[in-house]
Amino acid sequence: MLRLEPKVRAGPVLALAKYLDAQKVDINSVAPLCGIDMSVLGDPMRMLPLKAVARLFAAASASTGNVRLPLALAEFAELGNSGLVGHLALSAPTVRGFLECLAGFSPILVSQYEVGYSEKGGTGRIYWRGASGFDVPMQSFSLYVAASVIRRIRAAAGPNWVPLSATLEHGIPVGTEREVARLFGPRLSLDSNCSSLTVDPATLSRPMPSANEELFAIYRHHGNLLLREITLEVDLVSRVRGAIENRLLNEVPSLEIVALDVGVTARSLQRRLENSGTSFERVLDETRYAVAERLLRETDQPLMAVAHASGYASQSTFTRAVRRWLDMPPRVYRQKFRGVAADRS
Structure with a gap:
């Protein structure tokens, strides 16, 4: 997963x-x-x-x-x-x-x-x-x-x-x-x-x-600044995920399109994502996974509709992606999850 x-x-x-x-x-x-x-x-x-x-x-x-x-x-x-x-x-x-x-x-x-x-x-x-x-x-x-x-x-x-x-x-x-x-x-x-x-x-x-009281105050000040910066970068990742999800139904958005949506340059966005320990390609993949997994788990939409909502033009490509994410095809995951949910109810 x-x-x-x-x-x-x-x-x-x-x-x-x-x-x-x-x-x-x-x-x-x-x-x-x-x-x-x-x-x-x-x-x-x-x-x-x-x-x-x-x-x-x-x-x-x-x-x-x-x-x-x-x-x-x-x-x-x-x-x-x-x-x-x-x-x-x-x-x-x-x-x-x-x-x-x-x-x-x-x-x-x-x-x-x-x-x-x-x-x-x-x-x-x-x-x-x-x-x-x-x-x-x-x-x-x-x-x-x-x-x-x-x-x-x-x-x-x-x-x-x-x-x-x-x-x-x-x-x-x-x-x-x-x-x-x-x-x-x-x-x-x-x-x-x-x-x-x-x-x-x-x-x-x-x-x-x-x-060292003086050094402690200096280090703590810089630490708080860095923590604030990390928090902002985490917020940026969330905004990028939201921008990607909003566009997935119509297209698989590019770095440049998403950068425009969140109000930064493409180069700045890639750099800030790298500073957060990720990349645009990884956030895109994670977002498509999150959309697909949620729809498989919570809805009865046809697999082709789930594939389309996740940004995949064909069901075969979508199935390969789900196998990579979940180690099983989408139909099996849906059946397995529904079976677990039924056992718990």
């Missing part, structure tokens, strides 16, 4: 490149195979497909034969290697502020990812959850992220600090059990519905060693 592609800033990839270089390993031996061109990465704020980054972490572990690579990288990586969000969080006054910044400004760091922070009875919990059905190995990258957060908290709470409890969405590499236990503590649950760290009240109040 079609989904928006999650994106992540390039900071972790640049940190991995530095770590491998210190180990006399050239990241360029594996990066191109994962769909990452290292020659264009000079900015930790650049957005990359999360799938490609996850593949790179898995490939780096496999090619070096180092199962503990994500743990070693978390220890090796420079403070603030995740760009603006990293520097903002690390300049926060307390561990609580650090965790609140990670959660609140997470859309700057990664898209299509649920991240949150909450407190109950003085105990804090930060959690993150990726998209379901992600068909790439996330184990190495997810372990690196969790270990990095713990390392930053340990900078404030001491080298032996462990969370009250922790969960990971995935398992851990065979051979890392003891080190993971020392880092995450005895109350770690694997293959959970989200990754999380639960932090005791005393630790939440501890000052961050890199706390």
